[in-house]
Amino acid sequence: MESLRIPILKIGDVLIASIQVALHDASAVQFKDDLLQRIYETKARGLIVDLTAVDVVDSFIGRLISDIASMAGLMGTKVVITGLQPAVAITLVELGLELPQVLTALNLEKGLAMLRRQVGESSDGAG
């Protein structure tokens, strides 16, 4: 069966992907691969994964989000996860997945502002 593809949008040097469907495992892995490929192709400096419409994050998806942040980080791209629903945040912590290495923001707007600060600082630092 062909897996669902999540659209990945580019605005300036930031990629934005919003998950709007229930991801099964294969489509989630496809999503991770697509994101890393798009980062490579576009040389994006930031990535936002928006989870506003996601009502279940289990340990598999939690692990995948953590992996995406680490892998994109290795490529030099900052990742911010936005829009976690209260029920998802509560469930993740109770499950034992606090994702300490993952940057998060309340919503897309705040996430974009956070990325701009992060990316701006690093480019200043690099001269």
Add this chain to the structure above:
Amino acid sequence: MGQGKVAAIRSDLDIVIARTLARDTAKTLGFGAIDQARIATAVSELARNIFLYAGTGSVTVREVERPGRKGIEIVCEDQGPGIADISVVMQDGYSTSRGMGMGLPGAKRLMDEFDIKSKEGFGTTIMCRKWRT
């Protein structure tokens, strides 16, 4: 009580179907949004364990009643390899595969009651319940 509804687990798509069935049932039974998420997440973990370790199995979701209380009961059954030492798999961080080792202990924390029966070579049955508050 009733027979409940059954979701067969044969692929990763069925994990999504099973947790959607559990969430819809929880919603019908009057559970709030946070408990719906807890129940759906627990079922997602348990259904994935069936898929990863046994290949196939089933998830049954039904209403349960006790004097003065209503709740949801989830029974996950497979005829897979079984679990040699249940105390080991219930430890946080224990994993033999792609997970984070949060599956079983995590699912237990999300539910009110949790019981595993397993026999090596014959399979595993996990029963868990959550009561409406």
